[in-house]
Amino acid sequence: MAPTSPISKRPATARVRPVPAVSRALAILRFLARQTEPSTLKTISQELEMVTSTCLHILRALVEEQMVQVDASTKRYTLGVGVLSLARSVAENNPFHTLAQPVLDKIAEDWNVTTIGVKVAGIEDLVVLALARSRSPFSFYVEVGSRFPALTSATGRLVAAHAALSPAELLKQFRQLRWDNPPDFAQWQKEVQAAGRQGFGIDHGHYMSGITVIAAPVTTAQARMTHALVAVGVTDQLTKGTTQALAKALLEEARTLSQTLGGRP
Template identity: 30%
Template sequence: MYDESDTSRTSQKDVGAVFNAVQILASLAASTKPMGVAAVARASGVSTSTCFNILRTLTRARYVAFHHVEKTYSLGLAIAELAAGLIGTSPTALIRPEMERLAIKHGMLVLLWRITEDDHVILVDRAHSQSAIRVEISVGFRMPAFAGAVGRSIAAAMDLPTAELSRRFKTLRWQSNPGFDTYRSEVVAARDRGWATDNNNLYSGIISVGTVVSDADGIPRFGLSGVCIAGQYQEQAVQSFGQDLLEVARIAGRALYPKPKP
């Protein structure tokens, strides 16, 4: 029996027509004005003939609107109808399915943190795998915003001067203090790759991987992290989780804080 939660199958393949349609819709959504077939094909990476046929189908279904005079396309009314179901939905509810997917795929505890105005983060949701042995953190747990893997990513997003970063670092408590020079280099690395790790520093025996969900101005609003017991994962697995976590954070940021079109 097919199980949609099973993301470990190596034989799974994207359905080409569906993938192309999604790419086309994403290209139209990213454009500030209606686009012709050739422009849509270039932006989406779909061949012109395939793009034309998919656009015609989407137009008949009202997911795309066709402008007869200019012979151009834009998103249609049916897209708004779909989006209407998300209006008023909390960020937690929107992100949770992706958290659950990551937890099952990687076997980690996945956490969503809200960044507060007083330089702290509060755990607002979590998703875990069915592993018999796992880390447990209660919703409502609060910690300094610059601590741990999420903290390094917050620091990277804020891009503070070295003196200010040092001042904030001195207020943090670690079970194994990494030292400011190491911490700062890890913040720089997080800025480059988009996610950070904490290896036995905040809590001994615990590895965390973290990133941030930023708004349209690049201000971090939420933190996303994965937590596991040290020694359970090889470096390659940590790298893979970090990239997947970053992808979810970027998608969430675009969905929650879309850039206004000029």
């Protein structure tokens, strides 16, 4: 019999004691991460059902640590550069970042598109871990550490295809997404099913007008989607044939990366 590992000796009932101040600080950071516009103290405290004075004290501490920044003129809060710095540190020490970066560089150079490597954090968020920019004047603003709703765009179709969600839950999540040109739910469902069959997802100008986004999943040996390789290009510069060829190239690289990381070949 193999020796029992130290981890297995921990009591099954062992629980981490809650630390209210930490939980509230994280709740504020997560709330701000979901917002597209700066938020007031009143909005934050009400949305999180937090006493206003408590919320203010935590915000001031987060501002001091550069996790949050506040506009002195409007008294509105957004995430600070400290969060991005932490995210970069996590990304740069992640094996996915190390292995994906040369792949992203090659695809960006060969196809003249912006390429992105993302971490799939459930059905809530995608986190950018690596990227390579195209040579074209087109600029898609994204940085390492940026977060996006997980079901948005081409990657979102893959996440939805891999998620064990009912149609009702998918509809609930779908209604919370933001698009330049929103597809209707029935159309989106068909594209989710197509992504599941083909192994890659494509968004033609729905997420961003005039922009085509292609994504391929990186999976574990149990077929769980953990990351994705994403290509972003100007629709007018990507013919139907080019888009399909790029999608297949991206999928092949994603499969190789899955195998290298110990996932599916």
